[in-house]
Amino acid sequence: MRAILTRYPLLLAAALLLPLASQAAPQIDTTYGPLPVFELHSGFWINLHHTLYQEARQRSNSPSSHESADKSSKPTLPVMRAARAPLTAVEQRAWEDAVAYYVVHYATQDLLFSTELLLLKNQLGDFEDCDELSGARKKTCDAGLSPKLTQILDAAAPVYRAHLWPDHDRANRRWIARVAPLVREQGVGLSERLADIYQTRWPKDKIRVDVSAYANWAGAYTTLDPLRVTIASLDARNQGAEALEVLFHEASHGIAQPVELAINRECRQRDKAIPRDLWHALIFYTTGEVIKPVMSVQHLPESTIVSSASPTDQDGSAPGGGYVPYAVREGLYQRGWDDYLKLLTRFWQPYLDNKTTFDDAIAHMVSSL
Numbered sequence: 001m002r003a004i005l006t007r008y009p010l011l012l013a014a015a016l017l018l019p020l021a022s023q024a025a026p027q028i029d030t031t032y033g034p035l036p037v038f039e040l041h042s043g044f045w046i047n048l049h050h051t052l053y054q055e056a057r058q059r060s061n062s063p064s065s066h067e068s069a070d071k072s073s074k075p076t077l078p079v080m081r082a083a084r085a086p087l088t089a090v091e092q093r094a095w096e097d098a099v100a101y102y103v104v105h106y107a108t109q110d111l112l113f114s115t116e117l118l119l120l121k122n123q124l125g126d127f128e129d130c131d132e133l134s135g136a137r138k139k140t141c142d143a144g145l146s147p148k149l150t151q152i153l154d155a156a157a158p159v160y161r162a163h164l165w166p167d168h169d170r171a172n173r174r175w176i177a178r179v180a181p182l183v184r185e186q187g188v189g190l191s192e193r194l195a196d197i198y199q200t201r202w203p204k205d206k207i208r209v210d211v212s213a214y215a216n217w218a219g220a221y222t223t224l225d226p227l228r229v230t231i232a233s234l235d236a237r238n239q240g241a242e243a244l245e246v247l248f249h250e251a252s253h254g255i256a257q258p259v260e261l262a263i264n265r266e267c268r269q270r271d272k273a274i275p276r277d278l279w280h281a282l283i284f285y286t287t288g289e290v291i292k293p294v295m296s297v298q299h300l301p302e303s304t305i306v307s308s309a310s311p312t313d314q315d316g317s318a319p320g321g322g323y324v325p326y327a328v329r330e331g332l333y334q335r336g337w338d339d340y341l342k343l344l345t346r347f348w349q350p351y352l353d354n355k356t357t358f359d360d361a362i363a364h365m366v367s368s369l
């Protein structure tokens with residue numbers, strides 16, 4: 001971790017040079033401002049990284065993964081199969097090498113829990129405006145990664161840029177464009193309400209969100225210190241009206257520690273085992289409840305109403321027009337959180353309705369476990 005931290009002066013220098021650099025060589029505009037609360041990115045390297053990770057995981061999990069005896073020019077890897085044009089032999093080799101590297105080094109690691117992957121992801125985000133990561137062409141683009149990884153990524157980059165990135169970037173931008181009006185209209189209010197509920201402050205700086213074609217198995221994840229969110233634009237669970245909830249659910253990971261601490265404290269006082277994931281069920285429940293009134297049709301900006309005219313199941317709305325929270329729609333409660341839902345409805349909801357205090361609500365939940 002220190003190795004990366006010592007690079008911050010360099011990153012700062014890069015940031016200061018940025019306006020000049022982007023004037024000299026116009027980059028794809030990766031930041032969609034000015035929105036309140038969030039800073040939404042569609043960054044090249046983060047997308048390449050998650051695409052390689054996705055490909056490597058699929059290869060590791062697929063029983064026929066080692067049958068690379070296929071001599072055709074068709075990519076044997078499932079993600080790259082979406083490429084519009086066939087890969088040349090050179091491209092195929094660069095891509096295969098990169099995937100093989102990811103299989104060996106990263107495929108068995110979790111994007112959320114591996115410090116190595118977390119630091120790599122953040123570093124790639126910080127260098128999103130660079131064409132390459134070695135610093136060969138521009139000193140400020142030396143991302144400080146290992147020589148082998150730098151070579152792997154720099155070799156896979158043109159292949160990705162030519163065959164998948166245009167579609168991925170378009171999907172990211174579409175996702176961002178759909179959620180942006182809601183963030184603009186409701187973002188500040190929602191962030192204040194959530195911070196209030198969790199008895200904390202919303203971060204002063206905008207939360208960086210990397211929108212990526214692929215993310216982790218859950219379709220989105222959040223890493224702390226610094227607080228950064230990654231959301232998969234191609235994931236069916238993140239579409240339509242639910243996009244806003246996914247954003248605020250993920251951001252809540254950065255501010256809901258008081259809940260986890262309070263649950264743990266109550267459990268210790270009562271000599272009870274700490275319930276696995278109750279805090280997580282609580283933030284799912286809370287975000288859903290806070291989003292609900294915002295998503296009632298009369299509050300939806302026009303752009304969203306247009307998009308919600310598509311088949312109802314896609315936009316997170318119930319046949320009656322009410323918003324169905326993510327955890328309900330994705331069946332999270334039925335898959336083992338049913339008891340938590342009962343606790344939350346009975347003891348946490350009154351707190352959300354201002355009928356009891358934070359401490360009392362947590363104490364009641366824990367005592368009923």
Ligand SMILES: [Zn+2]
Binds near residue numbers: 249250253280
């Ligand atoms: Zn979560």
